[in-house]
Amino acid sequence: MDGLGTDWAIDWVRRSAAVVGEHRAELSELDRAIGDGDHGENLDRGFRAVLAKLDGASPETPGAALRLVATTLISTVGGASGPLLGTAYLRGAQAAGDAERLDGTAVVALLAAARDGIVARGKAESGDKTMVDAWTPAVDAAQQALAAGGDASAVLSAAADAAESGAEATVPMVARKGRASYLGERSAGHLDPGARSSAYQLRAASDAVAEG
Template identity: 80%
Template sequence: MDALGTDWALDWVRRSAAVVAEHKAELSGLDRAIGDGDHGENLDRGFRAVIAKLDDATPETPGAVLKLVATTLISTVGGASGPLLGTAYLKGAQAAGDAPQLDAAAVVALLTAARDGVVSRGKAEPGDKTMVDAWTPAVEAAEHARGAGGDATAVLQAAADAAAAGAESTDPLVARKGRASYLGERAVGHRDPGAQSSAYQLRAAADAAEG
């Protein structure tokens, strides 16, 4: 699709909520191995709150949808993931602005701003075994897809594929940020839950674009 509007953003959020609910136990299991063990439950609670607010609201632009997601996640999701993901959605919303439709360039700008928000908030970089390991390759793949002439949907598909690979790439890493960093070599062999949940959300965005 050449451009994506509010219906896409709403579908993205609802698909994200559904995939988080579906994989809640898996995400908490990943977190149990190297963190507090509550990532799935926290994120599910946050997205359930998001859906409840969407049911009572009528955001008119993609940016307005993402801002609602941001403020709700920040206020309802505990631990580090709430502020990090909330900042990602907030910066993405700011990049989208008041535009009613987002073309490929705007989608790249949205993803880049979201990634930069996570980096700024968490002070992490690729290789630290965090959600940045999903977001950064997603942004790079999105930029490449756009440069190759891809439309908004192609950009999101490339981002989702790269995020999934990025999440998988955290398996052999030693964590350098967050609670997992206290484990040293014991974190090796365990996937970062934030990277995995970020990959699920980016796949939801791509699936929503496909319709």
């Protein structure tokens, strides 16, 4: 059968947890520069809870796996990133619906829904120096890859690349949302932690394809 299944989704989640754990200090350090220094701690707490939940559950669809991530992040992360990423996974799960496997089109829809969820809750626009600046280029690139005939794997790989560049591109930006906005001009010159962690999660999604 074509497309990515539940194994992929679970592997994505595990890889996200691993990469967040590995980069916990880096993410908090980025947040220390322009925020309150807890982003790595927050996400790591959340993803460790996700892993614990995953051990006792056996989601039957990609959507179910992502819903588990969503509710766990919402109830364990707190801060700004908890509800924002939680909403992203929740909307992504809704987009995935009951499908057992996701093709390129479905993956693009999932990513777009996730991004829209972040925007709906956080009201940030592109260029505001937030995680949206990773997600929106990722969605755009995914759509282009799909239009160019790419499959789910190509779509995710394009999204991950674009998210990474998007995160890098936040460096010169002056923040207009989130804590970094309190710094005004002084926020320029630093990479947004939420953009970085989003890029890590999208890379994890792409890396998981090999196993999926």
